[in-house]
Amino acid sequence: MEKNQILVDVKDLKTYFFTDDGVVEAVDGVSFTIKRGEVLGLVGESGCGKSVASLSIMRLIDKPGKIVGGEVIFKGEDLLKKTEEEIRKIRGSEIAMIFQEPMTSLNPVFTIGNQIIEAILLHQDLSEEEAKKRTIELLNLVGIPEPERRFNQYPHELSGGMRQRAMIAMAISCNPDLLISDEATTALDVTIQAQILELMKDLQKKIGMAVLFITHDLALVAEMANNIAVTYTGKIVEYSDARSVFKNPKHPYTYGLLRSVPSLLFEETKVELPAIEGMVPSPYHMPQGCHFNPRCPFVTEICRKEMPELNELEPHHLVRCFHPVQAAKEVV
Amino acid sequence: MKKILEVQNLVKFFPVLGGVFSRPVGWVKAVDDVSFHIYEGETFSLVGETGSGKTTIGKTILRLIEPTKGKIIFDGKDVTSISLSEMRPLRRSMQIIFQDPYGSLNPRLPIGEIIREPLLVHKIGTKKEQEERVVEIMKLVGLSPEYLHRYPHEFSGGQRQRIGIARAVALNPKFIVADEPVSALDASIQAQVLNLLLELQQKLALTYLLIAHNLAVVRHVSDRVGVMYLGKLFEVTDTKELFDNPLHPYTQALLSAIPVPDPDVKKVRVLLQGDLPSPINPPSGCRFRTRCRYAKDICAEKEPPLIDVDNEHYVACHFVKKGKKVEYTPSL
Amino acid sequence: MAEEIALGEVTQTVEYSYWRLVFHRLLKHKLAMVGLVSLLIIILFALVGPFIWRVNPFLQLAGGEELLPPSVAHPLGTDDYARDVLARLMYGGRISLLIGFSAATSATVVGAVVGLTAGHYGGIVDTILMRIVDILLSIPIFPLLIALASVVGKGILPLIFVIVVFGWMGDARLVRSVVLSLKEEEFSEAARAIGCSGRRIMFVHYLPNVMAPIIVSTTLGIGSAIIYEASISFLGFGVQAPLASWGNMLQNAQNYMFITPRMVWYPGLAILFTVLSFNFMGDGLRDAMDPKLYR
Numbered sequence: 031m032e033k034n035q036i037l038v039d040v041k042d043l044k045t046y047f048f049t050d051d052g053v054v055e056a057v058d059g060v061s062f063t064i065k066r067g068e069v070l071g072l073v074g075e076s077g078c079g080k081s082v083a084s085l086s087i088m089r090l091i092d093k094p095g096k097i098v099g100g101e102v103i104f105k106g107e108d109l110l111k112k113t114e115e116e117i118r119k120i121r122g123s124e125i126a127m128i129f130q131e132p133m134t135s136l137n138p139v140f141t142i143g144n145q146i147i148e149a150i151l152l153h154q155d156l157s158e159e160e161a162k163k164r165t166i167e168l169l170n171l172v173g174i175p176e177p178e179r180r181f182n183q184y185p186h187e188l189s190g191g192m193r194q195r196a197m198i199a200m201a202i203s204c205n206p207d208l209l210i211s212d213e214a215t216t217a218l219d220v221t222i223q224a225q226i227l228e229l230m231k232d233l234q235k236k237i238g239m240a241v242l243f244i245t246h247d248l249a250l251v252a253e254m255a256n257n258i259a260v261t262y263t264g265k266i267v268e269y270s271d272a273r274s275v276f277k278n279p280k281h282p283y284t285y286g287l288l289r290s291v292p293s294l295l296f297e298e299t300k301v302e303l304p305a306i307e308g309m310v311p312s313p314y315h316m317p318q319g320c321h322f323n324p325r326c327p328f329v330t331e332i333c334r335k336e337m338p339e340l341n342e343l344e345p346h347h348l349v350r351c352f353h354p355v356q357a358a359k360e361v362v
Numbered sequence: 363m364k365k366i367l368e369v370q371n372l373v374k375f376f377p378v379l380g381g382v383f384s385r386p387v388g389w390v391k392a393v394d395d396v397s398f399h400i401y402e403g404e405t406f407s408l409v410g411e412t413g414s415g416k417t418t419i420g421k422t423i424l425r426l427i428e429p430t431k432g433k434i435i436f437d438g439k440d441v442t443s444i445s446l447s448e449m450r451p452l453r454r455s456m457q458i459i460f461q462d463p464y465g466s467l468n469p470r471l472p473i474g475e476i477i478r479e480p481l482l483v484h485k486i487g488t489k490k491e492q493e494e495r496v497v498e499i500m501k502l503v504g505l506s507p508e509y510l511h512r513y514p515h516e517f518s519g520g521q522r523q524r525i526g527i528a529r530a531v532a533l534n535p536k537f538i539v540a541d542e543p544v545s546a547l548d549a550s551i552q553a554q555v556l557n558l559l560l561e562l563q564q565k566l567a568l569t570y571l572l573i574a575h576n577l578a579v580v581r582h583v584s585d586r587v588g589v590m591y592l593g594k595l596f597e598v599t600d601t602k603e604l605f606d607n608p609l610h611p612y613t614q615a616l617l618s619a620i621p622v623p624d625p626d627v628k629k630v631r632v633l634l635q636g637d638l639p640s641p642i643n644p645p646s647g648c649r650f651r652t653r654c655r656y657a658k659d660i661c662a663e664k665e666p667p668l669i670d671v672d673n674e675h676y677v678a679c680h681f682v683k684k685g686k687k688v689e690y691t692p693s694l
Numbered sequence: 695m696a697e698e699i700a701l702g703e704v705t706q707t708v709e710y711s712y713w714r715l716v717f718h719r720l721l722k723h724k725l726a727m728v729g730l731v732s733l734l735i736i737i738l739f740a741l742v743g744p745f746i747w748r749v750n751p752f753l754q755l756a757g758g759e760e761l762l763p764p765s766v767a768h769p770l771g772t773d774d775y776a777r778d779v780l781a782r783l784m785y786g787g788r789i790s791l792l793i794g795f796s797a798a799t800s801a802t803v804v805g806a807v808v809g810l811t812a813g814h815y816g817g818i819v820d821t822i823l824m825r826i827v828d829i830l831l832s833i834p835i836f837p838l839l840i841a842l843a844s845v846v847g848k849g850i851l852p853l854i855f856v857i858v859v860f861g862w863m864g865d866a867r868l869v870r871s872v873v874l875s876l877k878e879e880e881f882s883e884a885a886r887a888i889g890c891s892g893r894r895i896m897f898v899h900y901l902p903n904v905m906a907p908i909i910v911s912t913t914l915g916i917g918s919a920i921i922y923e924a925s926i927s928f929l930g931f932g933v934q935a936p937l938a939s940w941g942n943m944l945q946n947a948q949n950y951m952f953i954t955p956r957m958v959w960y961p962g963l964a965i966l967f968t969v970l971s972f973n974f975m976g977d978g979l980r981d982a983m984d985p986k987l988y989r
Contacts, residue, residue, distance in 0.1 A: 050722075075548040076519075175636070189637040190412070219411035220575065221634050224619035228633060246549055249578075249621035253629065272625040283550075290553035292582040293623050299582055299601050300405070302560060305553035309518045426883055453889040466880040470902035480888045529884070 037207055037240050038064040038087070043100035045079075045086045054313040056082040056095070058264035061340075064208065069234065069241040071255030071272070073248060077310050079264040080244045084210045087242075088127060089117045105207070123153035126201035130213040132193035136185040142196045143181030146203055153204045168199040171236075173229055191222035198229065202237060209234075210242045215250065227253060248291055252276055260284050263311065263321040266340060270347035280343055280354035282326045320352070328353055366537055366569050367400040367423065372432035374418050378642060388642045392418045394593035395432070397668070400571060400586075402536075405563065407572040407580040407601075409616075410590035413641050416573045419590075420539040423571070424458055425449050437536070454484055457530040461542035463522035467514040473525050474510035480532040495532070502565070503528045503558060520551035527558065531566060539571045544579060556583055577620055581605055589613050592641055592649045595668055599675035609677045609688060611654050648680070656681060656690035719982035726978020729971040736968050740787030751781035752936050761954050770960055773943075774950060775936075783960055786938035791968070793850060793923045793939070797857035798915035802908055804858060805865025810896045810904070812866070813873025824870070827863045835860055836925075843931040853932040857922045865911050872904050906983035913976035917969035924965055940965050 041061050047054040057079040064070045072080045086097050089109060102109040104125070109117065121127075129135045137145060143165055150161045162181075169177035172195040185193055194214060201209055211230070215223040231254065234241055243254050251258055251272070258275045260268040260283065268281040279285040286306040296303075308325035311317055317324050323333040332352050340350045374393040377386035393415040400406040408416040421427045423434055425441065434442045441452060457480075460466035467476055474496055481492040497507040503524045514522055523543065530538055540559065544552040560583060562568060574580050580587055581601060588598040589610065597610040608614045615632040622629065634653045639645050645652050651661040660680050668678040672686045681690035720726055755776040762772045770779035812823040839856055846852035876882055876899075885895050920940070926932040927941030935942065940961040947957035 075550060191637060219638075220577070221411060221615060221619045222637075224621075224631055225633060227621070228631065247621070248549070249623040252623045252625045252627075253621045276623065276625055287550055288623065291549050291623065292552065292556065292576070292578040294578050294581060294605070294617075294620055295622060295624060296578075296582060299584065300560060302557045303553040303582065305557055306550045307554075309520055309551065310548060421883075424887055426886055450889040453887065458884070458887045460880045460884060462880050466884050468881045468885075468899055468903070470905075471898075479885075479890070483889050483891075483894065526884075529888070533888075 035066050036063050037066045037068075037105065038242075039101075039103040040083075040087065041101045041103065043083060043086055043102065044098045045082050045091055045095055046098050047095045049094050052314045055264050055316075056313070057086060059100070060261070060264070060266055061100075062259050062266065062269065064240045064242060066207070066240055067234070067238045068257065069243055069255045071251035071258040072242060072244045072261060073246065073251050073258060074261035075246050075310055077263060077313060078261040080261050081212055083261075084127070084212055084242060084244055087210070088121055088125060089114075119153070122149055122206075123204040124206055125208045125210065126204070126206040127210040127212065128194070128197045128201050128214045130216050132190065132197045133185060135197060136193060138185055141182050141184055142188070142193075143183075146196070146200045149200050150203050164203070165199075168203055169196070171202075171233070172196070172199045173225070174199070189222075190218055191225060194218060194222075194226055195229065198226075198233070202233060202239070205237060206239055208240045208242065210244070212244045213246070216245070216247070230254070248287065249293060260287075263313070263316065265321070265350060266348070267322070267350045268348065269340070274344075274347050278347075280347065280349040281351050282328050282355060283322050285355045286325075286327070320350075328355070363401040363403075365399045366402040366437055367571070368433075368435040369399070369419070369423065370397050370433040370435070372396045372419065372422065372434065373430045374415070374422055374427060375430045390641050391593050391644060392641060393422065394644075396590075396593070396595045398588055398595060398598055400537075400569060402569055403563075403567060404585040405570040405572055405583055407574055407584040407587045408590055409574055409577060409580050409587060411575060411616075411638070413592055413638055414590035415593040416590050417541055420458070420541050420571060420573045424453075424456055424539060426458070451484075454480075454533045455535050456537045456539070457533065457535040458539045458541060459523075459526050459530050459543050461545055463519045463526065463546055464514075466526050467522055469514055472511045472513055473505075473517070476514070476525060477528045477532055480529060484533060486533070496528075499528045499532055502531070502562070504554075518551075519547050520554060523547060523555055524558065527555075527562070531562060531568075534566065535568070537569045537571070539573065541573045542575070543572070545574070545576065552579070559583065577605075577617065589616065592639065592644055594649055594678065595676075596650070596678050597676065598668070603675055607675075607686075609671065609675070609682050609686065610679050611656055611690065612650050615653075648678075655692050657693055716979075716982045720978055723978035723981060725974045726982075729974025729978065732967060733971040733975060736787065736964075736971065737791065740784055740791055743784040743787075744781065747780055747784065749778045749781040751777060751785045751938055753777060761950065761957075763954075763956075771954075771956065773957065774946065779957070779960060782938040782943060783940075783964060786940045786943055786961065787964065787968075789850070789933060789937065789939040790920050790923055790941065790965070793854055793857075793933075794916040794920035794968075797854045797861065797919040797922070798912050800854065801858045801861035801915060801919075802865050802912045805862035805911075806869045806901070806904065806908055808862065808866040809869025810873055810900055813870040813877065814892060814896050814900065820870075823866070827866055830860070831863050839922075839926065840929060840931070843926060843929075848931050848934050850933060853923060853926055856926065857919050860922075861915060861919065865908065865915075868907055868911060869904050872907060873900050876900050876903055907980075910976050910980040910983065913972055913979055917972035917976070920965060920969055920972075924961075 043057055043060045045057040047056055060083055062070060072083065074080045085091055087102050087109065091097055097110060136142065146165045146168065147161045150156060150164055166177045166181060169180060174180050174192060174195050188196065215226050218226060243251060245251055255272050257271050259266045260275065260281065262283050268275060268279065268284045275284060276288065279288055289304045290306055292303065306325055311321060319334045319336050320338055323329045326333065330353065338350050338352050340348050343349045343354055372393055373395055375389040375391055378388040378390060379385065380387035396419060408419060410416045418427060422429050429442060433440060436452065436456060441449065477496045477499060478492050481487060481495060487495065500507045505521065505524055505528065543559065544555050547555060556579065563570060572580065572584060584601045586599065587601050587604045589596050589612065591612050597613045604613065608617055615634050618632040636653050639652055647663050647665050648661040651657040666678045666680045668676050671677050671682055671684050682688055755772065760772060760774055760776045762768060764771045768778050768780065770783065773779050773782065808823055812820040839860065842856050842859065843852065846855055882895065882899060885899050923932060923939060924941035924944055927939050928945040933939035933942050943961040944958065950957050
């Protein structure tokens with residue numbers, strides 16, 4: 031297992047939803063790579079397509095959605111071309127996913143011990159005895175105290191933070207190469223979130239797994255990610271390493287977002303924040319040209335007519351804009 | 363400065379029903395002996411995590427939830443136990459903005475009617491005058507009056523929140539409880555709504571009780587902040603003072619837990635052990651002692667009172683004395 | 695002035711009211727459309743038919759004309775009193791449909807008011823009302839129906855009364871459960887925060903949100919009201935001769951079942967198709983009004 035080897039290479043992924051009211055281009059030509067052991071942050075607001083992208087990688091898209099184009103190369107093979115059975119072998123063992131609501135992702139009628147054992151036995155050739163031992167180890171690893179006792183408890187007997195830890199235990203039970211975390215800490219209290227973040231960082235180092243960290247929270251991604259892809263209405267608008275995105279944002283959306291989100295870094299109180307005007311467009315009424323143009327303070331004629339391509343502005347810093355933000359402003 | 367609201371020893375317990383005859387078998391001590399005051403014209407924020415009781419307090423002040431014990435004095439008048447019909451005229455002065463932009467508007471009423479309703483219920487003005495006022499308010503909150511006849515589902519989350527705000531200011535109240543007004547909104551919209559709240563406060567001379575869990579938002583809009591934990595108020599002071607000089611161990615942990623949108627800032631975290639205790643059976647003495655790294659014996663025996671340690675900086679900890687003298691030492 | 699949001703402000707440019715949305719969805723539901731079309735045919739048959747087929751349904755023809763098979767003069771033949779069956783079927787349809795509609799609507803109104811009250815006020819009011827519902831529901835219908843009918847007398851109005859008495863409970867429970875969930879919604883709290891009275895909350899806030907299940911219930915209720923009517927008339931109460939209703943036509947046909955079975959078919963099939971159509975429509979409406987439609 032070499033570091034710096036590309037684990038996931040998503041090329042021009044397109045997932046569309048064919049609804050009664052029209053076609054929603056939820057993911058429209060998204061490309062990114064994740065190296066082994068790396069954390070990629072996928073940031074965006076509602077409607078940006080980040081969750082759909084992750085579900086597409088796991089081939090969990092159902093009608094009326096359909097993956098209509100692109101490739102998802104995982105360990106050298108295209109996941110989109112695999113059969114359902116092959117994908118099922120990969121899900122849970124090589125690629126694992128954790129979600130926002132552990133209460134709904136865990137089956138309420140089975141104990142958590144049972145559920146984790148099930149995950150293990152599905153993918154590994156262990157006896158039930160061995161699986162149980164491994165499960166207790168895992169519960170310990172994720173910081174659940176008294177794991178033997180918790181093993182026999184049901185999800186509703188655990189607190190939100192504990193449940194999320196249990197979910198993480200299930201996810202890492204087969205030592206996945208890639209963990210997809212889809213807003214996994216959004217529903218948690220801030221102090222619990224801090225615990226889970228530290229846990230994830232810790233595990234990531236211990237196991238060496240790569241993480242696709244999906245969130246709308248810029249602060250989280252600053253802390254967790256090596257690289258960041260900023261998405262807006264189904265397309266990546268900026269893609270670079272974390273430092274570059276925060277210190278040197280080139281896309282007006284990223285730039286606007288960084289300035290408008292309240293954070294502890296702002297010293298002044300009761301002063302208006304420079305807000306981004308307008309709203310995220312409805313997928314059924316997408317503006318012509320660059321999707322961000324109605325809200326962009328730097329908009330020009332060409333922005334309203336054509337969609338810009340994702341260009342490499344500086345080494346390893348891609349931006350989808352006709353006039354990227356020039357000032358290397360220290361926004362933070 | 364005049365006090366517009368005084369809360370004295372407020373208590374709210376919710377019964378836990380059980381047994382064959384649904385008798386109370388326990389009590390959720392949601393708010394347990396909380397006292398604070400709010401000055402006219404300021405923004406006072408209550409922060410806390412799940413189970414802190416902050417939302418319950420907000421709703422109890424408005425008598426949407428009936429208090430169990432204690433006193434609520436609004437604008438000099440004791441409103442704790444007056445009848446709901448005596449309460450009605452007072453509602454012109456005290457209003458609420460809800461968290462959920464999707465659930466807080468009746469889906470079957472056009473927004474013009476939603477905003478007009480407070481005027482109708484309190485019989486203010488003729489129909490024509492009411493309609494004119496609705497148009498005036500819509501413009502005030504940034505909604506185009508031509509959409510009077512549309513229904514809530516046709517608007518985005520941010521716009522619906524504006525409708526909720528319009529409804530709240532329709533009667534020209536003095537005091538508004540804003541219950542997590544931006545938590546459910548997209549990051550790029552939060553700033554817009556926060557700016558609107560600031561603007562309205564200026565224009566309409568409003569006093570806000572802001573209930574939030576996001577300390578960054580709180581820092582941005584508040585004059586004073588109160589930190590709550592498991593039904594108790596632990597620290598109250600000016601915003602700047604709270605963030606510069608948090609005295610209560612819980613406040614310190616809370617602040618250190620918040621992620622910061624800057625990858626260069628290395629977070630040194632005070633991680634809280636364990637989980638939130640049950641509000642039905644909170645720890646004896648200081649409720650925070652089970653997770654506090656400075657806890658000593660006295661913390662289990664006696665509950666620390668909320669005292670003014672310096673110039674209206676209130677703290678409830680045995681080891682923080684008058685003159686801001688901090689005496690806690692780490693336990694093993 | 696707060697920044698005028700320069701946007702495609704509202705997410706849809708067409709004015710999409712709830713009912714329009716429902717209408718569109720209904721049009722797509724095949725079974726509902728079948729039901730709707732056949733209902734229209736049936737209603738036209740009963741209402742407009744007699745203006746086209748101008749034959750007196752009460753007119754008894756000369757002796758010897760009884761129970762004639764279908765002919766040009768009498769496309770469905772004649773009944774045991776030498777009356778034209780087609781005309782009777784049309785007039786009978788009017789009666790049955792009228793009874794079905796008014797009984798179902800009245801039952802729904804009563805049920806809705808009870809449900810709204812019980813749901814909103816809760817506590818002792820709720821307990822009392824729901825126990826009444828429970829009691830009425832546990833009484834076997836037909837024996838009591840007959841007992842009630844024998845008390846209130848025979849005829850159309852008493853018939854409607856009886857159907858309503860036995861039909862409102864379902865709606866009450868339905869409305870009550872919807873109201874209980876609406877009470878948890880924040881807009882109910884908002885209404886209280888503004889200072890709305892209980893009555894205003896029930897009728898301005900809850901009622902419009904309860905319309906959907908109520909309409910579905912009424913539609914399906916018409917079908918069952920017609921069957922009730924048929925049953926009661928069949929037993930000899932309800933619509934009295936010489937008035938025709940599908941129910942009493944069925945009752946009449948009993949006596950001649952083995953001689954002229956078609957006398958059973960005509961009203962029987964009429965009832966069958968009508969009730970089926972209402973049921974299809976009801977299903978379609980229920981799907982079209984599904985609250986997951988939008989949010």
